[in-house]
Amino acid sequence: MEKVLVVTAEAANNLIKGEGLIRCGEESLAALSAVSLFLPRDEAEGNPHYRQLIPYVVVVDALSRIFACTRLATQSEVRLHSKVSLGVGGHINPTDGPLEPAIVRRAAWRELHEELHVSAENSGELVFCGLINDLSTPVSRDHLGCLLILKTQGQVSVREKDKMTGEFVREEVLLKNMAQLESWSSLCLLAFRELEL
Secondary structure, three states: OOEEEEEEHHHHHHHOOOOEEEEOOHHHHHHHHHOOEEEEHHHHOOOOOEEEEEEEEEEEOOOOOEEEEEEOOOOOOHHHOOOEEOOEEOOOOHHHOOOOOHHHHHHHHHHHHHHEEEOOOOOOOEEEEEEEEOOOOHHHHOEEEEEEEEEOOOOEEEOOOOOEEEEEEOHHHHHHOHHHEOHHHHHHHHHHHHHOO
């Protein structure tokens, strides 16, 4: 039985003021990890009392293009089929190590390497940029995103080509196709100019 890292909805509401992409620093990761716990995934899914912490990594190349993945119908999360995602991420599990702020980065690297090939040389460093507190859809209400940016000069490609496609895309092209983006990707894209990618 898979266990996933969660915070109570009450704790999330106390720690996070506002909705959308909330710019904040490392102290927010420390505060969240201090009140987090592992729950069986089936107890957390669709449970309004908990928010699952999800590292959400946006990969940017040397030309400031963003790696965009299109989820195919073969992926398990039906609610996201045919949507374009600018972030790669997933649940944080007990195997990601001790409950401390660094667990988010460890889980982020694990998820990144499970979903994408990122060449080892010049792979870059994960920079925490804020929290994604999106209450607009059933998927996003279950989760609380931890936005990390990976600026890389390395080669990037999708591992599971039967589940998604991926390529680097210019920001202006993505802005013209906002309707195809997942809700978290839309929030991140609108904030990228402020993040100075």
